[in-house]
Amino acid sequence: MKPVFVLKGININDPFVNRLTDGTIFSLEQIEFIIPTVEKILTKVNDLKFTNSISFEAQMIEKMISFMYTCDVYDLEPVPYVYSGINYSFPILSVNFSQTEEHSVLDILDIAEREGIFESDYYDRIYLCSNCSNGHLTYREVCPKCGSSNSTTEDIVHHFPCGYVGPISDFKNEIDDQLDCPKCDKRLRHIGVDYDKPSILHECKNCSHKFQDYNVKAKCLNCLTDNGVEMLKGREIRKYRLTKKGELAAINGFVSTSKDIEEIIGTVKFDTFKTMLKYEIERLRQTEGSSNICAIHITNPSQVYSKIGSEVQKGLLKDLVRVIRSSIRSSDAITFQSSSTIVLSMNEIPTRIAKRILEEIIVMLKRLMNTAFKNMEVNFETNVMPLDYKISPELHIQQLTKDFK
Amino acid sequence: MFEDIIDNYIRFLTSLTVDHFIRLFWFFIFFEFIRYFLIEFVILNLWKLSKWLNRDVYEKARQEFLFENPLVSIIIPGKNEGKHIYKLINSLKEQTYTNIQIIVIDDGSDDETPTIGRDLQKAGLIDLFIRNEIRGGKASAANFGLRFTKGKFIIHMDADCSYDRDAIEKIIIPFYLDKEVGGVGGNVMVRNYDESLVTSLQAIEYYDTISIGRAVTSYLGIYRIISGAFGAFRADVLDQMKGWDIGPGLDGDITVKIRKLGYKIKFEQDAVCLTSVPNTFKKLTKQRLRWDKSLIRFRVRKHKDVLFPNQAFKFANFIAFVENITYNLILNFKWYFYLVDMVVNYPSMVLNILITNILLYTFTNFTKFVIYSLYRERKNAPYSFFLIYIPGMVFYFGYYLRIVRTIAYLQEFFFKLSYKDPWNPEKTSVHAKRLKL
Numbered sequence: 001m002k003p004v005f006v007l008k009g010i011n012i013n014d015p016f017v018n019r020l021t022d023g024t025i026f027s028l029e030q031i032e033f034i035i036p037t038v039e040k041i042l043t044k045v046n047d048l049k050f051t052n053s054i055s056f057e058a059q060m061i062e063k064m065i066s067f068m069y070t071c072d073v074y075d076l077e078p079v080p081y082v083y084s085g086i087n088y089s090f091p092i093l094s095v096n097f098s099q100t101e102e103h104s105v106l107d108i109l110d111i112a113e114r115e116g117i118f119e120s121d122y123y124d125r126i127y128l129c130s131n132c133s134n135g136h137l138t139y140r141e142v143c144p145k146c147g148s149s150n151s152t153t154e155d156i157v158h159h160f161p162c163g164y165v166g167p168i169s170d171f172k173n174e175i176d177d178q179l180d181c182p183k184c185d186k187r188l189r190h191i192g193v194d195y196d197k198p199s200i201l202h203e204c205k206n207c208s209h210k211f212q213d214y215n216v217k218a219k220c221l222n223c224l225t226d227n228g229v230e231m232l233k234g235r236e237i238r239k240y241r242l243t244k245k246g247e248l249a250a251i252n253g254f255v256s257t258s259k260d261i262e263e264i265i266g267t268v269k270f271d272t273f274k275t276m277l278k279y280e281i282e283r284l285r286q287t288e289g290s291s292n293i294c295a296i297h298i299t300n301p302s303q304v305y306s307k308i309g310s311e312v313q314k315g316l317l318k319d320l321v322r323v324i325r326s327s328i329r330s331s332d333a334i335t336f337q338s339s340s341t342i343v344l345s346m347n348e349i350p351t352r353i354a355k356r357i358l359e360e361i362i363v364m365l366k367r368l369m370n371t372a373f374k375n376m377e378v379n380f381e382t383n384v385m386p387l388d389y390k391i392s393p394e395l396h397i398q399q400l401t402k403d404f405k
Numbered sequence: 406m407f408e409d410i411i412d413n414y415i416r417f418l419t420s421l422t423v424d425h426f427i428r429l430f431w432f433f434i435f436f437e438f439i440r441y442f443l444i445e446f447v448i449l450n451l452w453k454l455s456k457w458l459n460r461d462v463y464e465k466a467r468q469e470f471l472f473e474n475p476l477v478s479i480i481i482p483g484k485n486e487g488k489h490i491y492k493l494i495n496s497l498k499e500q501t502y503t504n505i506q507i508i509v510i511d512d513g514s515d516d517e518t519p520t521i522g523r524d525l526q527k528a529g530l531i532d533l534f535i536r537n538e539i540r541g542g543k544a545s546a547a548n549f550g551l552r553f554t555k556g557k558f559i560i561h562m563d564a565d566c567s568y569d570r571d572a573i574e575k576i577i578i579p580f581y582l583d584k585e586v587g588g589v590g591g592n593v594m595v596r597n598y599d600e601s602l603v604t605s606l607q608a609i610e611y612y613d614t615i616s617i618g619r620a621v622t623s624y625l626g627i628y629r630i631i632s633g634a635f636g637a638f639r640a641d642v643l644d645q646m647k648g649w650d651i652g653p654g655l656d657g658d659i660t661v662k663i664r665k666l667g668y669k670i671k672f673e674q675d676a677v678c679l680t681s682v683p684n685t686f687k688k689l690t691k692q693r694l695r696w697d698k699s700l701i702r703f704r705v706r707k708h709k710d711v712l713f714p715n716q717a718f719k720f721a722n723f724i725a726f727v728e729n730i731t732y733n734l735i736l737n738f739k740w741y742f743y744l745v746d747m748v749v750n751y752p753s754m755v756l757n758i759l760i761t762n763i764l765l766y767t768f769t770n771f772t773k774f775v776i777y778s779l780y781r782e783r784k785n786a787p788y789s790f791f792l793i794y795i796p797g798m799v800f801y802f803g804y805y806l807r808i809v810r811t812i813a814y815l816q817e818f819f820f821k822l823s824y825k826d827p828w829n830p831e832k833t834s835v836h837a838k839r840l841k842l
C-alpha cells in the first residue's frame with residue numbers, strides 16, 4: 001500500500017478523488033509539507049498483516065479497513081452519486097466495482113457489520129431493480145391492464161336532477177363551452193348546486209381500459225425490466241463507523257465471513273439459531289427443565305487462518321463442526337456467530353453435564369488440530385450458560401460471548 | 406272479568422247469522438280473504454300448472470341461454486358496505502353460471518371500504534372497483550357502475566346480500582323464455598330470520614306476502630317492483646333509459662320506466678337472494694316509511710301518466726298501477742273507514758268484532774302459511790320454526806305495518822318528506838323535489 005497525492009492547480013470536488021487519495025498539493029514545492037503525513041501512513045502500513053481470506057467478500061473488507069486504518073479514517077459515509085448503480089457511493093469500497101455490480105457493496109457492508117467490523121446508523125432507503133439490482137429506475141403511473149403509461153384523465157360529472165354520471169366529455173357539445181346532460185338535456189349551471197365532480201377516470205390510450213387507480217411501475221434503465229413497485233428490492237443505506245474490533249481486524253488481517261461458514265453442513269444460520277433459541281426459551285417458560293447455550297471461540301483466528309489457504313480454512317471449520325456434531329444430540333443446533341465463534345445449544349440436560357460435554361469436545365478438537373496441522377497451535381475459549389426465560393435470546397448470546405477476546 | 410269476556414263472546418258467536426257476519430266483517434271477507442287468499446290461491450295454481458305445462462319450453466330456454474353463454478355484468482353499489490362484501494363475493498364465486506363481470510361501486514365511503522375494494526380487485530375476486538370520492542346517492546353510484554358493464558344483461562345487487570348457487574342462471578332464463586322481458590326480479594329471503602321477533606315476522610312476510618304476492622302479480626303481468634337487492638335487466642333496455650333516476654324507491658321507479666318502454670317485467674321465484682332485514686322495530690319503521698313514501702312519490706306523482714291514455718299507454722301498466730293504488734293506498738284508508746263503521750254502528754260489539762277479526766286473520770295466516778309452503782321449492786329455514794310466530798302476524802301485518810304505512814302516506818302527501826330523506830344527499834333531493842320526480 002502506497003500513499004497517493006494529487007497534484008493539481010485547482011481544488012477538486014469529486015467525492016472519489018477526495019476520499020481515495022491522501023491529499024492534494026498544488027505544486028511540487030509543497031511536497032515537504034506532506035512528508036509527515038506520508039511517514040505516518042507508511043508506519044501504519046507496516047503494522048498491517050495480510051491474510052489469505054476464504055472469500056472475495058472478506059478480501060474486500062480487508063482491503064477497505066486496511067485503507068481506513070492507514071489514513072486515520074474511521075467513518076464510512078454514503079455519498080449521493082448519479083454515476084453509482086445504486087445512486088449512493090461508498091468511494092473506498094465502491095471503486096472496486098463496476099456500475100452494474102455496485103449493489104454488492106451493500107452485501108459486503110452488511111457482512112462487515114455482522115462481523116462486528118462496523119457500527120452503523122440509518123441514513124436512507126433505496127429501491128433496486130428486482131432483476132439486476134440496479135438503482136436507476138424511472139417511476140411511471142401505468143394502466144393496470146396493459147402496463148402502458150400512455151393515458152388520459154377526465155373528470156367524472158354527476159348530474160343531480162337525473163342521476164346521470166359520466167365523464168365530462170359526455171356533457172360537452174360542439175358549439176360552445178356549455179355542458180349539457182346527455183340523459184335529461186338540461187344545461188349544467190353551477191358546481192355543487194346542480195352537479196359535481198365526484199371522481200376522476202383515466203383511459204388507457206393503448207388498450208382503451210378505463211380505470212381509477214393507476215399501477216405504479218418502476219422501469220429499470222439498466223436491464224429494462226418493468227418492475228411492480230412491490231417487487232422492488234428495498235435496501236437501507238447506512239453510515240458506518242470502524243469499531244475497535246474492526247481496527248484490530250485491519251491490523252491482524254480479516255479472515256473469513258460468516259457468509260461462507262453459513263454453508264457448512266451441520267450448522268444453521270445465525271438468525272435461525274436465534275429463532276430456535278427463542279422458542280426454547282418460550283418452552284422453558286411453560287415447562288420445568290434445564291437447557292443450555294454454549295460457545296467455543298478460537299482465540300487466535302488470524303494466526304491460524306493466515307497460515308492456511310481458503311479451501312483449507314473451510315475444511316478446518318467443517319472438521320470442527322463434525323467433531324462437535326458427534327458429541328451432541330441431533331436436536332441441538334450449531335451456528336457460527338463469526339468466523340471465530342461457534343455457538344451451540346444443549347437442550348434438556350443439566351448445565352453441569354453440558355459443561356462436561358463441552359470439555360470433551362475441546363479435548364477432541366485439540367487432538368484433531370494436532371493431527372491435521374502440525375506446528376500450529378489453535379487456542380480455544382469456552383463458555384456455557386443455562387437458559388433463563390426472563391431474558392431475551394440476544395441477551396443470552398451477548399452474555400455468553402462477552403468475555404471472549 | 407276475563408270469564409265475562411269469554412261468556413259474552415260465546416253468546417256473540419252463537420247469535421251470529423250469515424248476513425250479520427258479512428256486515429260485521431266485510432273488510433276481512435272482501436279484501437283480505439277474497440283478494441289476498443282466494444284469488445291468490447287460484448292464481449297460484451294456474452301459475453304452477455302453466456309452469457308444469459311449459460317445462461319443456463323452460464328447458465329449451467335454459468339450453469339456449471347456456472349455449473349462448475352471454476356475459477352477465479353485476480353491479481354492486483353501496484356506501485360503507487366493505488365489511489359485507491366478502492360474503493357476497495364468496496357466494497358469487499360459487500355460481501353455476503360463470504361468465505360474469507363483477508363491478509363494485511363505492512359511493513363515497515368514509516370507512517375501510519376503498520381498501521377492501523382495491524384488495525378484492527387486486528386479488529382478482531372482482532373485475533372492477535370504482536369509487537366516487539364524493540357521495541352522490543345510490544342511483545348515481547349504480548349509473549357510474551353501469552358505464553363499465555360489458556354484459557348483455559345487468560344484475561343489480563346489494564352488498565349486504567348473498568345469493569344461491571344457481572341464482573344468476575335462474576334470473577337470466579326468463580329473458581330467453583320471452584324476448585319481450587326487459588327486467589326480472591329475484592326472490593328475496595330473510596337470512597337473519599332467527600335473530601329477533603322482528604326478523605322472524607319479516608321472514609314470514611317475505612315468504613307469504615312478498616314472494617307469493619310477486620309470483621301472482623308476475624303471472625298476471627302486473628308485477629311492480631324489481632327488488633334492488635336482486636334484479637336483472639337487459640343491458641340495451643337500461644341503456645335506453647340511461648340508467649336509474651334518483652331514489653329512494655328507485656327499484657319501483659325503474660320498473661315503471663321499463664314498462665313504459667313496452668317491455669315485460671317478470672318475477673323469478675327460484676332465483677334466490679338472502680338478505681339481512683332490520684332487527685329492531687325502530688329500524689324497520691324507518692325502512693318501511695321510506696318504502697311506503699316512494700309509492701306515493703313514484704306512482705301517484707312521477708308516473709301518474711300511466712293512468713291517461715297516450716302513445717305509451719299499455720293496458721297492463723294501467724292495471725298494475727290501479728291494482729297497486731287500490732290495494733295499498735285506498736285499502737289502507739278503507740280499513741280506517743271499516744274501523745269507523747264498526748265503532749259508530751256497533752259500539753257495543755267492538756270488542757267481540759276485534760276478537761273475531763284477530764281469530765279470522767290468524768286462522769287465515771296459518772292456512773296460508775301451510776298451503777303456500779307447497780308452492781315454495783326453496784326454503785332457508787324449517788317451516789315449523791315459524792308456526793309459533795304466526796299469531797303475531799295479525800298484529801305485525803294488520804296493525805303495525807298499517808300504521809307505518811298510514812304515517813308514510815300522510816307525510817308524503819302533505820309534506821313530501823321523502824325529499825328530505827338522508828338516504829339521498831341533500832344536493833340531489835333538492836332537484837328531485839323541484840322537478841317533481
Ligand SMILES: [Zn+2]
Binds near residue numbers: 145147204
Ligand atoms: Zn392499457
Ligand SMILES: [Zn+2]
Binds near residue numbers: 162163164181183
Ligand atoms: Zn341530467
Ligand SMILES: [Zn+2]
Binds near residue numbers: 129130133225
Ligand atoms: Zn434491472
